[in-house]
Amino acid sequence: MPNASESPPDFIELARHAFASQGYAPSDAVVKAAAKGLARLHMQATPSGMQEAEACFDEMLKRCAHA
Amino acid sequence: MRELPERMTQLQAHIRAGQVSAQDALMAQVQRGQGLNAKFPCVVDALPLHASGVGPLAGIALAHKDIFQLDDRLPGCGVGLGHAQASVHAAAAIAALQQAGASQWATLVMAPHACGATSQNTHFARCVNPLDKDAVVGGSSSGSAVAVAAGMSYAALGTDTAGSVRIPAATCGLIGLKTTHGAVSTQGCAPLAPSLDSVGILSRHAQDAREIWAALCPHMARAAATRTARCHLWLPEDGVAPEVAQAIRTWAAQLDAQVTPLDMADTFDSLNRHAQRVLLHETARTHHASLCDGSAEPSVQAIGLMGLGLPLAWYQASMQSRAALLQDFVTRYFHDAEFLILPSLAAPVPDWQTVDVGHPSFDRAALFALHRYMGFVNYLGLPALNLPIARDMRGRAVCVQVLARPFAEHRLLDLAEQVPPVFWTH
Numbered sequence: 001m002p003n004a005s006e007s008p009p010d011f012i013e014l015a016r017h018a019f020a021s022q023g024y025a026p027s028d029a030v031v032k033a034a035a036k037g038l039a040r041l042h043m044q045a046t047p048s049g050m051q052e053a054e055a056c057f058d059e060m061l062k063r064c065a066h067a
Numbered sequence: 068m069r070e071l072p073e074r075m076t077q078l079q080a081h082i083r084a085g086q087v088s089a090q091d092a093l094m095a096q097v098q099r100g101q102g103l104n105a106k107f108p109c110v111v112d113a114l115p116l117h118a119s120g121v122g123p124l125a126g127i128a129l130a131h132k133d134i135f136q137l138d139d140r141l142p143g144c145g146v147g148l149g150h151a152q153a154s155v156h157a158a159a160a161i162a163a164l165q166q167a168g169a170s171q172w173a174t175l176v177m178a179p180h181a182c183g184a185t186s187q188n189t190h191f192a193r194c195v196n197p198l199d200k201d202a203v204v205g206g207s208s209s210g211s212a213v214a215v216a217a218g219m220s221y222a223a224l225g226t227d228t229a230g231s232v233r234i235p236a237a238t239c240g241l242i243g244l245k246t247t248h249g250a251v252s253t254q255g256c257a258p259l260a261p262s263l264d265s266v267g268i269l270s271r272h273a274q275d276a277r278e279i280w281a282a283l284c285p286h287m288a289r290a291a292a293t294r295t296a297r298c299h300l301w302l303p304e305d306g307v308a309p310e311v312a313q314a315i316r317t318w319a320a321q322l323d324a325q326v327t328p329l330d331m332a333d334t335f336d337s338l339n340r341h342a343q344r345v346l347l348h349e350t351a352r353t354h355h356a357s358l359c360d361g362s363a364e365p366s367v368q369a370i371g372l373m374g375l376g377l378p379l380a381w382y383q384a385s386m387q388s389r390a391a392l393l394q395d396f397v398t399r400y401f402h403d404a405e406f407l408i409l410p411s412l413a414a415p416v417p418d419w420q421t422v423d424v425g426h427p428s429f430d431r432a433a434l435f436a437l438h439r440y441m442g443f444v445n446y447l448g449l450p451a452l453n454l455p456i457a458r459d460m461r462g463r464a465v466c467v468q469v470l471a472r473p474f475a476e477h478r479l480l481d482l483a484e485q486v487p488p489v490f491w492t493h
Binding site: 014015017018019021022023024026030031033034035037038040041043045056057058059060061062063064065066067 | 247248249337340341343344347351355358359372373375376377378379381384389390391393394397398401448472473474475
């Protein structure tokens with residue numbers, strides 16, 4: 001994922017690559033729509049300290065019950 | 068029996084007191100439900116009524132979203148009738164209600180494969196909102212909302228992946244409880260986005276929702292009821308219609324609690340994007356085959372194709388950040404408060420044509436207003452309650468959404484019990 005110092009990625013290319021990795025051959029209109037969606041969902045890279053294993057989520061729910 | 072009482076808890080009391088037999092109570096509920104289905108069509112399949120079991124819900128006949136497996140029956144999931152399948156067992160949530168003695172007399176319509184914030188569905192008759200025939204019925208648990216609001220079932224189960232219990236509840240003036248992620252097993256429930264999917268409850272009355280919640284999670288102890296604790300209130304300045312914001316302010320000022328405003332706009336935007344990424348990717352994963360061969364329902368395509376075009380790394384990043392973001396959210400926005408109050412819908416309940424995709428009156432902004440404040444809650448996994456608080460100028464429901472810490476469903480229902488009912492008399 002890009003960080004704040006990087007220019008915005010090429011969303012068209014990102015979408016094409018994602019579709020290909022899923023074994024799906026989209027029309028140009030679908031690629032454009034997906035790229036538009038990616039532009040909306042693009043975020044700066046999450047700070048490494050914010051990342052935890054997915055398995056921790058259920059545990060965090062229990063911990064936050066008493067936070 | 069001559070007439071069914073307004074609340075399920077009242078009927079339970081009649082049965083316990085021997086004033087009516089469980090069997091007579093069941094028959095009365097089924098007859099009423101079947102009669103009302105002609106006016107408010109929402110039943111997919113009428114089920115053979117099995118003899119009432121033993122337990123607190125003995126004598127209660129319910130109807131649920133057609134997304135749950137039943138014994139020897141697979142659900143239609145909003146695209147057709149259910150069908151027989153030997154050796155299939157009831158979903159965990161259905162089994163829990165059976166264990167408490169409840170019966171099920173019908174399955175209820177839903178948006179196709181639970182994709183959709185409205186009841187739009189070409190496979191079934193259009194859902195009619197019992198409060199106002201011109202108002203939309205939200206989705207995807209649309210039949211659950213219609214059945215409960217019409218009085219066909221005291222309560223109904225739904226599922227909530229991005230608002231699918233809370234939105235229909237908000238449009239039909241009902242209690243809608245989205246449970247903490249994982250608190251109720253989704254085993255035997257057709258998935259949409261498993262990381263976000265939660266079983267939920269729709270009812271007219273908080274007391275009835277509590278009975279269902281207690282049956283679903285009997286191990287979850289209810290603390291002694293206390294007066295309402297501190298609440299935080301978020302009313303985004305440019306994100307909610309003035310009429311809705313004013314109704315919420317008026318209601319909050321009368322609440323027997325200390326209500327403190329806060330702003331969480333920045334966090335909200337970010338959380339919403341994480342929620343969208345997870346929804347898109349997992350929907351694409353669930354419906355991969357039908358998306359790739361072109362047979363997916365239009366509403367599934369609308370979400371799933373976007374998911375196929377989403378980089379896997381984005382999804383993984385959102386999943387890996389989830390626990391830390393939950394902790395940060397609870398610390399920052401609950402802090403010293405027990406409840407976080409925000410709008411359910413960003414605008415008054417619209418006419419159904421306004422949010423019907425393809426209709427000449429379709430308004431994309433009106434559709435967005437239905438689900439704007441929903442998805443991030445599923446990403447965080449928190450329990451949330453839709454609570455009707457007022458009527459708007461057209462008599463339609465104005466609702467708040469109340470969030471609580473994980474597994475605080477009983478406290479949400481405590482709060483709901485303190486609020487005078489807007490639509491349903493006792």
